[in-house]
C-alpha cells in the first residue's frame with residue numbers, strides 16, 4: 068500500500084522538467100528522500116514519450132534541488148543517472164542550501180580584515196577576503212589576500228590580490244610603488260614597464276588579461292562591485 | 297639593576313662591532329659601569345677593536361659550559377673606571393651557546409653593571425637568537441645603502457616579535473656628499489622606510505678605521521665628528537635629549553668649498 072502510494076506520488080510530483088529561455092531546467096523535489104528521487108529519475112526519464120531525444124545531440128540541463136543539501140558523491144550520482152538515462156549533461160546543480168562551513172567560507176571571502184602594522188622585509192601577511200592594511204609594505208615584504216587589498220600607507224613591497232584566482236580583485240594604496248604586483252594568476256614587476264605605476268590602484272583588465280594601473284577615482288567604474296553601500 | 301642593549305644589523309660589515317665598542321667607551325667615559333659582550337662566536341673582533349685581544353684567557357663558551365666563573369672571563373679595560381669585556385670564543389661550533397645560557401649570563405651581568413652592550417653577529421640564525429636572548433633594548437645599525445636598509449628592516453621585523461623595546465636606529469658611514477648627490481639613500485628616506493626612532497648618525501670617517509686598528513675606539517678622541525656622534529648617542533641612551541648633529545653644517549661647508557672653487561652647487 069505504502070509502496071503503491073509512493074510510486075503514484077513520485078510519478079506526478081518529485082521530478083519535473085521544464086524548458087525555459089535559459090534552457091532546460093530539471094526540478095527535483097526536496098521533500099522526498101534522495102533514494103526516492105533516484106528511483107523516480109530512473110523511471111521517469113526513460114519514459115517512452117521522451118525517448119527520441121536520446122538520439123538528438125547532447126543538451127545541457129540545469130538541475131534545481133530546492134532546499135536539499137547534496138554532498139559531492141550524491142551530485143556525482145545525479146549527474147551520472149541523468150546522463151545515462153536521458154543523455155542530458157548536467158550543467159550546474161543548484162541548491163538553495165549550503166553547509167555552515169561553506170557559509171563561513173563565503174562570509175570570510177566577503178569580509179574585510181583590517182591590520183594595523185608595518186609589513187617589513189621578509190614578512191608575509193595573508194588573509195582570506197579583503198585586506199585593509201593600516202601601514203606600509205616595505206620592500207621585501209609581502210601582502211596577499213583572496214580578495215582586494217587596500218593599503219592606507221606606502222606599498223613598496225610585493226602584493227598579491229585574488230591570490231586564489233579571483234580575477235576581479237584590485238589593489239589600492241595611498242602610494243603605489245610596488246616591487247611586484249600579482250592579481251589572480253597575472254603579475255607585473257618594476258622592470259616590466261616604466262609608466263605603469265601612475266596612480267593608486269591596480270586591476271586585471273579582462274580584455275587582454277594584463278594588469279593595469281590607474282587613478283583611484285576610475286576604480287568604481289571598473290569594479291562597481293566595490294560599492295557595497 | 298642595569299639594562300642590556302643588543303647592537304644588531306642583519307647585514308655584516310655595517311659597523312655593529314665598531315658601534316658596540318664606541319657606545320661602550322662613551323658610556324664608560326660618562327662614568328657608567330659597562331660590560332661589553334661579543335657574541336660573534338668564531339669571528340670575534342670586539343676584543344681587537346678595544347685593544348684587549350692579548351688578555352683573553354676564558355671566553356663566552358667557557359662560561360656557558362661552566363669551565364670558569366663569569367667574572368673570571370671578564371677582561372677589564374684599564375683605561376676606564378669600569379669597562380669590561382666578555383669575549384667571544386674562536387670555536388667553529390656556533391651552536392656552542394644556547395639562548396637560555398646567554399640570558400642567564402646577561403641577567404647576572406645586569407646585577408653589577410649599568411649597561412650590558414651585546415655585539416651581535418651578522419645574520420638571523422643562531423647567533424642572532426643568542427645575542428637578543430637577554431636584551432631589554434635593541435639598536436639597529438644600518439648604512440645608507442639599499443641592501444643594508446633592507447636587512448635592517450628584516451631585523452626590526454624580527455625584533456618586534458620579541459619581548460624587546462622597540463628598536464632604535466643608528467645610521468653609520470653616512471657620506472654627506474653622496475647623500476647630497478642622491479648617490480646614497482638620505483636620512484629621511486631611511487627613517488621613513490624603517491619607521492623607528494633615530495638614535496644617531498655617524499659619518500663615514502677613515503679615522504674610525506684607523507682608531508679601531510690601533511685598538512683605541514674613536515670615541516676616546518674627542519676631536520672628531522664621529523667621536524662626537526658616538527658620545528651623543530651615549531647621552532641619548534642615558535635619556536638626555538641631544539639634538540642631532542646638524543648635517544646642514546657639513547652641507548654648508550661643502551657648499552662654501554664648492555663656491556670657493558667656483559663650482560656649481
Ligand SMILES: Nc1ncnc2c1ncn2[C@@H]1O[C@H](COP(=O)(O)OP(=O)(O)O)[C@@H](O)[C@H]1O
Nearest residue numbers: 308309310311312313314469499500501504505
Ligand atoms: N663610521 C665609520 N667610518 C668609517 N669606517 C667605519 C665606520 N664604522 C665602521 N667602519 C669600518 O667598517 C668595517 C666594518 O665594521 P664592523 O664594526 O666590524 O662591522 P660589523 O661588526 O657590523 O661586521 C670596519 O673596517 C670598520 O672599521
Ligand SMILES: [Mg+2]
Nearest residue numbers: 312313336417
Ligand atoms: Mg662584528
